[in-house]
Amino acid sequence: MPLRLPYTLLWLIALPLVLLRLAWRARRQPAYLRHVGERFARYNVRPAAPVVWIHAVSVGETRAAEPLVRALLARWPDHQVVLTHMTPTGRDTSRALFGDDTRVLRVYLPYDIGFLATRFLRHFRPRLAVIMETELWPNLLACCSARAIPVMLANARLSERSAGRYRRWPRLTRVTLGTLTAVGCQTEADADRLAALGAHGVSVTGNIKFDIAPPADQIALGDAFRARFQGRPVILAASTREGEEALILDACIAHCPGNVLITLVPRHPQRFGEVAALVESRGLKLQRRSDGAPVRRETRVWLGDSMGEMFAYYAAADVALMGGSWLPFGGQNLIEACAVGTPVVLGPHTYNFGQVAEQAVTCGAALRAADVDGGLCAALALLGDTARRDAAGVAGHEFAQAHRGATQRTMAILERLAAGASHAP
DSSP: OTTTHHHHHHHHHHHHHHHHHHHHHHTTOGGGGTTGGGGGTOOSOOOSSOEEEEEOOSHHHHHHHHHHHHHHHHHOTTOEEEEEESSHHHHHHHHHHHTTOTTEEEEEOOOSOHHHHHHHHHHHOEEEEEEESSOOOHHHHHHHHHTTOOEEEEEEOOOHHHHHHHHTSHHHHHHHHHTOSEEEESSHHHHHHHHHHTOOSEEEOOOGGGGOOOOHHHHHHHHHHHHHHTTOOEEEEEEEOTTHHHHHHHHHHHHOOTTOEEEEEESSGGGHHHHHHHHHHTTOOEEEGGGOOOOOTTOOEEEOOOSSOHHHHHHHOSEEEETTTTTTTOOOOOHHHHHTTOOEEEOSOOGGGHHHHHHHHHHTSEEEOSSHHHHHHHHHHHHTOHHHHHHHHHHHHHHHHHTOOHHHHHHHHHHHHHHHSTTOO
């Protein structure tokens, strides 16, 4: 506790600011003011069966958790999975993936203050815990350790930039990582960084996102989107972040022929209106996915204003520009594009998916460009070279297939942890 005391005091001092930030974010996304009690470990739902708990902070982690949730429910069908999130979009993604399946409960994780963590664990009594990617809460993990709850950090990734932040607090980081029972990393580099910071039980399991198969209904929806496009060539700007849309739209004005349709899908749904206004401010004709109408010949930008349909957007596109990689956000997941055979153009900032990005470039599934103008020109060149575009699509599909299996390797570790737990599933 002495090591965590300053951390806990900082949380207590900052809590009013945290609540103000919650209210501020609710101005753009009102869902932040729903279920506020859950952030203080006050829950209206109670499990009806033994619990495996998975923490998936937001959209990307929740999508990554899907194969693991299904594998856990298949292995222990008499259990429920409690999925915890920190954002409304993560919670909405969980609902889209698992619908009304009563075996999956979704709630917010409480703030990382000791008595709140204890209240959460007493309420749900998890027999096994999984933290997706790298979401380390010192007090929560200490409480799990005190209650002998095995915790696995799964699909773990840690960029050099993030590792540098953890190195600023070496003792707290080492103690926190030491509470983990096992760590399954995406790459050797991730494993080396986490081990150097103090994690033990570290192994390389691969990236679970490769195990997410494109759903048949999403592929069919992609075909329906293509029918709306009425034969036009399509460049998808996928999961774009704030500041990137303006760069892409300006590059479109500078380089795109009028027959090329830009499908623009912002990463965060609360920005749909803002991005629509950006398009219209540049005099570009806009339509929205939500209007359900065929895309008119004069439309230059089709705004993907929906959640949970990225596979369909990728399937409907000829080439994808990867959002998050044009400004220093670290990139977004390109595996979904590869899985449906859509070539990808990456910007310079892919540190969150560094190895996957480099492997995709090496095998010919992706190209890299120095800036948005170069990226759009590369995408246009692919539109004009059918043979090269088809070869890149095949390479992407083969790349995605070759790296499957992380879920199975993760489950093998979880089964060992469960067998050794005092209250195993």
